[in-house]
Amino acid sequence: MKILHRQRHDQSSSMIFRKDYTLLIIYLSLSLVSGEFMTAGVVAVGSAISAGLLAGFNVINCMINECCTDRWVSTNYTDLKLTLDAKLYGQHLVIEPVVKHLKAHGKDNPSKALALSFHGWTGTGKNYVSRIVAEKMFAKGMKSKFVHLISATKEFPHKEMVPFYKDKLRDFIEARVKECPRSFFIFDEMDKMPPGIIDTLKPYLDFYENLGGVDYRKATFFFLSNTAGNDIAERTITTWTNNLDRETIKLKEMEEVIRLPALNNKSGLWHSELILKNLITAYVPFLPLERRHVKQCIKDGLVHKGYYKSEDEISDAKVQEIADELQYYPEGVLIFSTTGCKRIHEKIDLIMEEI
Ligand SMILES: *[C@@H]1O[C@H](CO)[C@@H](O)[C@H](O)[C@H]1NC(C)=O
Numbered sequence: 001m002k003i004l005h006r007q008r009h010d011q012s013s014s015m016i017f018r019k020d021y022t023l024l025i026i027y028l029s030l031s032l033v034s035g036e037f038m039t040a041g042v043v044a045v046g047s048a049i050s051a052g053l054l055a056g057f058n059v060i061n062c063m064i065n066e067c068c069t070d071r072w073v074s075t076n077y078t079d080l081k082l083t084l085d086a087k088l089y090g091q092h093l094v095i096e097p098v099v100k101h102l103k104a105h106g107k108d109n110p111s112k113a114l115a116l117s118f119h120g121w122t123g124t125g126k127n128y129v130s131r132i133v134a135e136k137m138f139a140k141g142m143k144s145k146f147v148h149l150i151s152a153t154k155e156f157p158h159k160e161m162v163p164f165y166k167d168k169l170r171d172f173i174e175a176r177v178k179e180c181p182r183s184f185f186i187f188d189e190m191d192k193m194p195p196g197i198i199d200t201l202k203p204y205l206d207f208y209e210n211l212g213g214v215d216y217r218k219a220t221f222f223f224l225s226n227t228a229g230n231d232i233a234e235r236t237i238t239t240w241t242n243n244l245d246r247e248t249i250k251l252k253e254m255e256e257v258i259r260l261p262a263l264n265n266k267s268g269l270w271h272s273e274l275i276l277k278n279l280i281t282a283y284v285p286f287l288p289l290e291r292r293h294v295k296q297c298i299k300d301g302l303v304h305k306g307y308y309k310s311e312d313e314i315s316d317a318k319v320q321e322i323a324d325e326l327q328y329y330p331e332g333v334l335i336f337s338t339t340g341c342k343r344i345h346e347k348i349d350l351i352m353e354e355i
Pocket residue numbers: 076077078079082
């Protein structure tokens with residue numbers, strides 16, 4: 001399983017690793033010498049010196065290499081909100097709850113792990129928001145060793161191996177949270193996760209202070225899925241057809257759209273049980289994006305990829321040309337992008353590299 005074979009140390013930290021080893025040898029030889037030739041008092045002094053060395057070493061190590069300390073793990077919520085406001089288009093129901101829940105959970109003693117469930121069509125920004133959150137929570141962003149992106153189809157492809165996956169996932173989460181209580185787990189394609197594996201996650205989302213000696217309550221879990229994506233889209237399209245602004249859609253009604261089918265056991269949704277046990281902190285609906293939102297993503301993409309220095313230089317015709325490469329929905333009006341902002345990067349390259 002890929003998550004278990006992640007390379008955990010880059011070159012600089014493996015150098016540190018060797019130093020650590022040297023310290024251990026010093027420590028052992030000190031203990032050995034003192035044990036054979038010296039008094040108990042000297043043993044104590046020897047250990048104290050080694051412990052002191054080790055503590056000092058850790059302080060310096062954590063200034064250079066990523067550790068689970070405030071220097072590497074801390075969130076500026078104002079900055080997070082500003083970034084999301086500037087970079088996420090057409091999702092008025094996302095930013096406020098996400099920032100609010102992260103902030104509440106970021107306090108000293110959260111009562112349970114944070115579990116946010118992101119719902120919506122592909123390309124609406126579920127992964128994008130997760131990445132921005134990781135970048136704001138961890139100095140090293142998605143590259144942080146405390147951020148774990150787990151894709152159901154990549155990590156758990158074979159149904160018959162579920163018992164094996166369960167053990168591995170349990171070990172993995174335990175080890176990661178032990179290493180850093182503020183670990184961040186992003187489960188992508190949750191709707192494709194074999195059911196048994198979801199059971200494994202339940203205890204970590206509960207209100208236990210202590211589970212086998214580990215406290216999971218500071219951990220953050222994001223569950224990304226297309227579940228209820230069609231219902232969310234339908235509701236958004238109806239609003240548009242009725243000539244109403246999409247911003248009139250309230251979070252409360254969208255939450256119902258997500259939760260009710262699961263509670264009625266109609267859809268056999270993956271999160272039925274998590275909902276019934278109140279283990280999900282909040283549901284976050286991602287609405288399908290309209291052509292105008294896609295155009296904004298395209299402008300960002302063109303600047304980001306270096307085709308233009310600023311948005312002002314980009315002609316509407318060029319944006320239109322790229323936007324026309326994507327598919328829209330529903331028949332006749334063609335307002336909503338079927339793939340949201342997901343495939344714009346390849347379309348940008350396609351159009352821009354043409355001569
Ligand atoms: C948090 O971010 C805001 C906006 O970027 C900035 O003005 C503020 O100084 C930051 N606060 C800290 C403590 O870094």
